[in-house]
Amino acid sequence: MKNIVYILRYAYHIDKKILPLFILQQVIEISSNMVYLFFPKLIVDEIFGEGRLQYILVILIALSIILLVITLMKNFINKIISKSKDAFEKKQEHYFAQHAIKLKYTHIESKEVQDLCERAVRNVNVLEIITSTIGGIGTIGTLLVVVGLITNLNPLLLMVVVMTVFINVLVGTRLKVIAFETGQQTAIYSRRIQYTNKLMLNWEYAKEIRINSLHAFLQEKWNEEYKEYTKFCTKRTNKYYNYMYITRILDSVQYFFIYGLLAYYVVYRNLSMGDFILYTGATTQVKDGLTNLINYWRDIQLKAAFIDSFRAYFNLEEEVKDGILNVQHILQEAQNIEIEFKDVGFKYPKMEQYVLRNVSCKIANGEKISIVGANGAGKTTFIKLLCRFYEPTEGTILINGVSIGEIKLEEYYKLLSVVFQDYKLFPFSVRDNVVLGNSLDSERVQEAIDIAGLKNKFLHRGLDTTIYKILDEEGIEFSGGEGQKLVIARTWYKDAPIVILDEPTAALDPISEYEMYKHFNEFVGKKTTIFVSHRLASCKFCDKVFVFDKNTIVEEGTHQALMVKDGLYAAMFSKQAKFYT
Numbered sequence: 001m002k003n004i005v006y007i008l009r010y011a012y013h014i015d016k017k018i019l020p021l022f023i024l025q026q027v028i029e030i031s032s033n034m035v036y037l038f039f040p041k042l043i044v045d046e047i048f049g050e051g052r053l054q055y056i057l058v059i060l061i062a063l064s065i066i067l068l069v070i071t072l073m074k075n076f077i078n079k080i081i082s083k084s085k086d087a088f089e090k091k092q093e094h095y096f097a098q099h100a101i102k103l104k105y106t107h108i109e110s111k112e113v114q115d116l117c118e119r120a121v122r123n124v125n126v127l128e129i130i131t132s133t134i135g136g137i138g139t140i141g142t143l144l145v146v147v148g149l150i151t152n153l154n155p156l157l158l159m160v161v162v163m164t165v166f167i168n169v170l171v172g173t174r175l176k177v178i179a180f181e182t183g184q185q186t187a188i189y190s191r192r193i194q195y196t197n198k199l200m201l202n203w204e205y206a207k208e209i210r211i212n213s214l215h216a217f218l219q220e221k222w223n224e225e226y227k228e229y230t231k232f233c234t235k236r237t238n239k240y241y242n243y244m245y246i247t248r249i250l251d252s253v254q255y256f257f258i259y260g261l262l263a264y265y266v267v268y269r270n271l272s273m274g275d276f277i278l279y280t281g282a283t284t285q286v287k288d289g290l291t292n293l294i295n296y297w298r299d300i301q302l303k304a305a306f307i308d309s310f311r312a313y314f315n316l317e318e319e320v321k322d323g324i325l326n327v328q329h330i331l332q333e334a335q336n337i338e339i340e341f342k343d344v345g346f347k348y349p350k351m352e353q354y355v356l357r358n359v360s361c362k363i364a365n366g367e368k369i370s371i372v373g374a375n376g377a378g379k380t381t382f383i384k385l386l387c388r389f390y391e392p393t394e395g396t397i398l399i400n401g402v403s404i405g406e407i408k409l410e411e412y413y414k415l416l417s418v419v420f421q422d423y424k425l426f427p428f429s430v431r432d433n434v435v436l437g438n439s440l441d442s443e444r445v446q447e448a449i450d451i452a453g454l455k456n457k458f459l460h461r462g463l464d465t466t467i468y469k470i471l472d473e474e475g476i477e478f479s480g481g482e483g484q485k486l487v488i489a490r491t492w493y494k495d496a497p498i499v500i501l502d503e504p505t506a507a508l509d510p511i512s513e514y515e516m517y518k519h520f521n522e523f524v525g526k527k528t529t530i531f532v533s534h535r536l537a538s539c540k541f542c543d544k545v546f547v548f549d550k551n552t553i554v555e556e557g558t559h560q561a562l563m564v565k566d567g568l569y570a571a572m573f574s575k576q577a578k579f580y581t
Helices: 002-014 018-048 053-102 111-123 126-153 155-201 203-211 215-268 273-302 304-315 327-331 379-386 409-415 430-435 442-451 480-494 510-518 520-524 536-541 559-565 568-580
Strands: 339-346 356-363 368-373 394-399 416-419 498-502 528-532 544-549 552-557
Touching (some): 002 018, 002 053, 002 126, 018 053, 018 273, 126 155, 155 215, 155 273, 327 409, 339 379, 356 379, 356 552, 368 379, 379 498, 379 528, 409 416, 416 480, 430 442, 536 568, 544 559, 559 568
Parallel strands (some): 368 528, 368 544, 416 498, 498 528
Antiparallel strands (some): 339 356, 339 394
């Protein structure tokens, strides 16, 4: 019951009109049921009784008017509900998306959370749950009338109806269990199949697929997943329809008892034909009402597990714990920034092994830091911790002596300009992609574009040029290097005091890379800069190098000092230098 209350509150939060509309729909439905139940009795009794034509005409006219009003009301409310359902689904999709973009980054990377989200989106239809809940309440209202009517004739008739309904429901319950188990497993199969399809459809993979002749390979992967899916579905479908045959037989037996008992009353108990019609309709409504009510309840109960997933998804923490301090509180008048990691360690939730441990370092205001190390050494985790995508499992990260966790998240992000290696461009205008959430200055946007080396890229529509063709047929495609340049322009435009460059030249051609290195100091100015790169030549123009190995910093110093030390950094640099000599 708590889950149902949660869903109803959730629906009211999404759209306050949706619940009253469904309730009004049920009131109209109950009224319609009562009209169809009682009016036929009046007409038939008059036909087999005195046969007064005028009386019959009055009843027919009254019935026609009432049915017309009910029909018009039904059509009107159904039209409104149809529109409201569409609007509700759009609002719900947006509500899901809003929650997703606020989730802690560790949740986003978790396969368990991805599966939870899939179950919540795929298996919980809020509108269906509302229909079942309010429909069940409406059914109870109808049953109160018809059960009282049948009991007044003979309680045995009600007992026969109830008994046959419950026998049918027992079989139906098994069908719902099969459907529930199928839905749980199907979500997993569907995600695997859809992922392979998305790879084929994703133009970002087009070159890799073609150059490596992956058509047959991907088709084979899809065939394997689809074969497992169809095998599972065939087994479940056969089991499901075996039970369906039983329900059809029970329906026939049920009708035999109901109509047989009523026929007995007509022949031996002087039940009028009008009453026969009335009680036939009443028993049918009791049968259908009880079946629907039990089905509503059973559906709600079986969906409770899915609702648990739904609630669990929305109970996932949003972002890291927010602070209370503003940026100016820590920058003070000098606008200087000193970053310090004090014995910082991090491990993923439910994992025992640390991916970063015992990291202590200081980055002075305006320093240019290069971070190097083998893959998996902890470089990316270091950056994600500084970006507050992760919270340290142990230790503290400080800016000007203040824990970054005490700073308001929105304020903290104003300190950072980041070029991620796996950067993303949005299918909007060039201007939008550079400015993003910052205030607009068109002259600075153009300056950023020029500095990044894209001056002649947008000659036709200028800054209004749309990126990609997803939303605009006249949009333009970007090479990896051009996309990275645009992200660099975005970073320059933001003008934050801390710049983080994660493999910023990975997609650049050698000339563009040379130009960036040449103008590196001009690009970052006096900003505190952290430069992550596998190309160790970049370390020469940095003030300090942090060398990561085995999930911690093992060496620290200038390029010259580390070369003299002849440790891990010197070995890495010397091996890489051989390729350029």
